[in-house]
Amino acid sequence: MTASEKEKAKITRLTKRTWCGVPVEIEVSSENWHRVTVAGVPLPHPGLVNFISRWEMPVEARLRLTEQHEFAHLQVLLIPLIHLALMLHIGRRESSSQRWPRVLAGLLANHALWEIASESYVAASSPRDYYIPTSRFGRWLYTSFWGLMLFVVIAGTMAATGLIRFHAEEPFAKSR
Ligand SMILES: [Zn+2]
Numbered sequence: 001m002t003a004s005e006k007e008k009a010k011i012t013r014l015t016k017r018t019w020c021g022v023p024v025e026i027e028v029s030s031e032n033w034h035r036v037t038v039a040g041v042p043l044p045h046p047g048l049v050n051f052i053s054r055w056e057m058p059v060e061a062r063l064r065l066t067e068q069h070e071f072a073h074l075q076v077l078l079i080p081l082i083h084l085a086l087m088l089h090i091g092r093r094e095s096s097s098q099r100w101p102r103v104l105a106g107l108l109a110n111h112a113l114w115e116i117a118s119e120s121y122v123a124a125s126s127p128r129d130y131y132i133p134t135s136r137f138g139r140w141l142y143t144s145f146w147g148l149m150l151f152v153v154i155a156g157t158m159a160a161t162g163l164i165r166f167h168a169e170e171p172f173a174k175s176r
Contacts, residue, residue, distance in 0.1 A: 012063045018074045028066045030059050036070050049115050052145045056138045057131055065122060065129060072121035073114065080114040083157070090161040102160050109156025112149040119146070 010030040017023055025037040032047040050069055054062040087106050094102065123130045133142050158164040 010059060010063060012067055014067050014071065016071060018071075018077075022074065024071060024074055026067050026070045028063055028070060030063060034066070034070055036073070038074065049119070052141060053119065054131075055141055056133050056135060061129065061131060065126075065131065068122045068126060069118050072118035072125075076114070076117040076121050079117045080110050083113050084110050087157060087160050094162040098165070102162070105156040106160030109153050109160060112152040112156065116146070116149055116153065 012028055014026045015024070016026070022039050024039075027035040027037075028047065028050075032051045033044070034047045034050075035042055035044045037043070047066060050062075050066040053069075054065060057065070084106075087110070091102065091106070133139050155164070
Protein backbone atom coordinates (compact mmCIF):
# COMPACT_ATOMS: atom_id res chain seq x y z
CA MET A 1 0.00 0.00 0.00
CA THR A 2 1.46 3.36 -0.99
CA ALA A 3 1.47 6.38 1.32
CA SER A 4 -1.38 8.08 -0.56
CA GLU A 5 -3.52 4.95 -0.35
CA LYS A 6 -2.89 4.75 3.36
CA GLU A 7 -4.07 8.29 3.87
CA LYS A 8 -7.47 7.59 2.41
CA ALA A 9 -8.94 4.12 2.59
CA LYS A 10 -10.70 3.06 -0.59
CA ILE A 11 -14.18 1.74 -0.24
CA THR A 12 -16.29 -0.05 -2.84
CA ARG A 13 -20.00 -0.74 -2.70
CA LEU A 14 -21.94 -3.41 -4.54
CA THR A 15 -25.68 -4.05 -4.52
CA LYS A 16 -26.85 -7.41 -5.84
CA ARG A 17 -29.34 -10.18 -5.32
CA THR A 18 -28.35 -13.72 -4.46
CA TRP A 19 -29.57 -16.66 -6.59
CA CYS A 20 -32.59 -16.98 -4.33
CA GLY A 21 -33.42 -13.27 -4.59
CA VAL A 22 -32.16 -11.97 -1.23
CA PRO A 23 -30.96 -8.35 -1.58
CA VAL A 24 -27.34 -7.85 -0.51
CA GLU A 25 -25.21 -4.75 -0.15
CA ILE A 26 -21.47 -5.28 0.14
CA GLU A 27 -19.05 -2.64 1.28
CA VAL A 28 -15.35 -3.47 1.33
CA SER A 29 -12.57 -1.22 2.42
CA SER A 30 -8.87 -1.30 1.55
CA GLU A 31 -8.31 -1.24 5.32
CA ASN A 32 -9.74 -4.76 5.52
CA TRP A 33 -12.96 -3.91 7.22
CA HIS A 34 -16.08 -5.13 5.44
CA ARG A 35 -19.79 -4.71 5.87
CA VAL A 36 -22.25 -7.07 4.27
CA THR A 37 -25.92 -6.10 4.61
CA VAL A 38 -28.25 -9.02 4.00
CA ALA A 39 -31.96 -8.19 3.68
CA GLY A 40 -31.33 -4.98 5.65
CA VAL A 41 -29.30 -6.63 8.43
CA PRO A 42 -25.73 -5.25 8.58
CA LEU A 43 -22.95 -7.77 9.32
CA PRO A 44 -19.69 -5.86 9.83
CA HIS A 45 -16.55 -7.98 10.14
CA PRO A 46 -12.77 -7.90 9.66
CA GLY A 47 -11.47 -9.32 6.38
CA LEU A 48 -8.80 -11.73 7.58
CA VAL A 49 -9.26 -14.35 4.85
CA ASN A 50 -9.23 -11.69 2.14
CA PHE A 51 -6.23 -9.99 3.71
CA ILE A 52 -4.18 -13.19 3.42
CA SER A 53 -5.56 -14.34 0.05
CA ARG A 54 -5.08 -10.97 -1.68
CA TRP A 55 -1.51 -10.51 -0.47
CA GLU A 56 0.56 -8.33 -2.87
CA MET A 57 -2.40 -7.60 -5.11
CA PRO A 58 -2.95 -4.15 -6.62
CA VAL A 59 -5.61 -2.34 -4.57
CA GLU A 60 -8.27 -2.31 -7.34
CA ALA A 61 -8.03 -6.07 -7.94
CA ARG A 62 -7.93 -6.70 -4.20
CA LEU A 63 -11.16 -4.81 -3.62
CA ARG A 64 -12.90 -6.41 -6.62
CA LEU A 65 -12.04 -9.98 -5.58
CA THR A 66 -12.81 -9.25 -1.93
CA GLU A 67 -16.24 -7.94 -2.93
CA GLN A 68 -16.86 -11.11 -4.96
CA HIS A 69 -15.69 -13.29 -2.08
CA GLU A 70 -18.13 -11.64 0.30
CA PHE A 71 -20.99 -12.06 -2.18
CA ALA A 72 -19.91 -15.69 -2.79
CA HIS A 73 -20.47 -16.42 0.91
CA LEU A 74 -24.20 -15.98 0.31
CA GLN A 75 -24.25 -17.76 -3.04
CA VAL A 76 -22.72 -20.93 -1.55
CA LEU A 77 -24.53 -20.75 1.81
CA LEU A 78 -26.25 -24.11 1.20
CA ILE A 79 -22.88 -25.93 1.32
CA PRO A 80 -22.03 -25.07 4.97
CA LEU A 81 -25.68 -25.57 5.95
CA ILE A 82 -25.69 -29.09 4.51
CA HIS A 83 -22.32 -29.80 6.17
CA LEU A 84 -23.71 -28.61 9.51
CA ALA A 85 -26.81 -30.77 9.15
CA LEU A 86 -24.69 -33.82 8.25
CA MET A 87 -22.38 -33.27 11.23
CA LEU A 88 -25.36 -32.98 13.58
CA HIS A 89 -26.90 -36.10 12.07
CA ILE A 90 -23.74 -38.26 12.19
CA GLY A 91 -22.62 -36.97 15.60
CA ARG A 92 -26.02 -37.21 17.29
CA ARG A 93 -25.29 -40.56 18.95
CA GLU A 94 -21.99 -39.43 20.47
CA SER A 95 -21.92 -39.28 24.26
CA SER A 96 -22.14 -35.92 25.93
CA SER A 97 -18.50 -36.07 27.12
CA GLN A 98 -16.17 -33.74 25.25
CA ARG A 99 -19.18 -31.90 23.90
CA TRP A 100 -17.66 -28.43 23.87
CA PRO A 101 -14.37 -29.33 22.16
CA ARG A 102 -16.44 -31.20 19.57
CA VAL A 103 -18.82 -28.28 19.06
CA LEU A 104 -15.85 -25.94 18.68
CA ALA A 105 -14.12 -28.29 16.20
CA GLY A 106 -17.36 -28.57 14.23
CA LEU A 107 -17.87 -24.81 14.08
CA LEU A 108 -14.28 -24.23 12.96
CA ALA A 109 -14.59 -26.92 10.27
CA ASN A 110 -17.89 -25.47 9.12
CA HIS A 111 -16.50 -21.96 8.82
CA ALA A 112 -13.33 -23.16 7.04
CA LEU A 113 -15.51 -25.07 4.55
CA TRP A 114 -17.59 -21.94 3.97
CA GLU A 115 -14.41 -19.95 3.23
CA ILE A 116 -13.10 -22.61 0.82
CA ALA A 117 -16.47 -22.79 -0.96
CA SER A 118 -16.65 -18.99 -1.29
CA GLU A 119 -13.11 -18.64 -2.58
CA SER A 120 -13.65 -21.51 -5.05
CA TYR A 121 -16.78 -19.71 -6.27
CA VAL A 122 -14.69 -16.56 -6.88
CA ALA A 123 -11.99 -18.51 -8.76
CA ALA A 124 -14.58 -20.34 -10.85
CA SER A 125 -16.75 -17.32 -11.64
CA SER A 126 -13.90 -14.95 -12.56
CA PRO A 127 -10.98 -17.10 -13.70
CA ARG A 128 -9.48 -14.19 -15.67
CA ASP A 129 -9.45 -11.86 -12.68
CA TYR A 130 -8.33 -14.52 -10.25
CA TYR A 131 -4.86 -13.96 -8.97
CA ILE A 132 -2.43 -16.20 -7.12
CA PRO A 133 0.63 -14.43 -5.68
CA THR A 134 3.80 -14.75 -7.73
CA SER A 135 6.49 -14.08 -5.13
CA ARG A 136 7.92 -16.99 -3.16
CA PHE A 137 6.56 -15.71 0.15
CA GLY A 138 3.19 -14.87 -1.37
CA ARG A 139 2.80 -18.34 -2.84
CA TRP A 140 3.90 -19.96 0.41
CA LEU A 141 1.38 -17.88 2.37
CA TYR A 142 -1.44 -18.63 -0.08
CA THR A 143 -0.74 -22.39 -0.22
CA SER A 144 -0.22 -22.82 3.53
CA PHE A 145 -3.33 -20.81 4.36
CA TRP A 146 -5.67 -22.78 2.09
CA GLY A 147 -3.92 -26.04 3.02
CA LEU A 148 -4.54 -25.26 6.68
CA MET A 149 -8.18 -24.46 5.96
CA LEU A 150 -8.61 -27.82 4.24
CA PHE A 151 -6.97 -29.57 7.19
CA VAL A 152 -9.36 -27.77 9.59
CA VAL A 153 -12.34 -28.94 7.51
CA ILE A 154 -11.24 -32.60 7.55
CA ALA A 155 -9.91 -32.83 11.12
CA GLY A 156 -12.69 -30.65 12.58
CA THR A 157 -15.45 -32.64 10.88
CA MET A 158 -13.92 -35.93 12.06
CA ALA A 159 -13.59 -34.65 15.63
CA ALA A 160 -17.10 -33.21 15.66
CA THR A 161 -18.69 -36.42 14.42
CA GLY A 162 -16.65 -38.70 16.69
CA LEU A 163 -14.54 -40.27 13.90
CA ILE A 164 -11.46 -39.11 15.80
CA ARG A 165 -11.47 -38.58 19.54
CA PHE A 166 -9.73 -36.24 21.91
CA HIS A 167 -7.13 -37.91 24.13
CA ALA A 168 -8.61 -36.62 27.38
CA GLU A 169 -11.61 -38.86 26.90
CA GLU A 170 -9.78 -42.12 27.75
CA PRO A 171 -8.58 -41.55 31.34
CA PHE A 172 -12.00 -40.21 32.37
CA ALA A 173 -13.74 -43.24 30.91
CA LYS A 174 -11.36 -45.60 32.73
CA SER A 175 -11.70 -43.94 36.13
CA ARG A 176 -15.40 -44.73 36.29
ZN1 LIG B 1 -14.76 -15.26 3.64
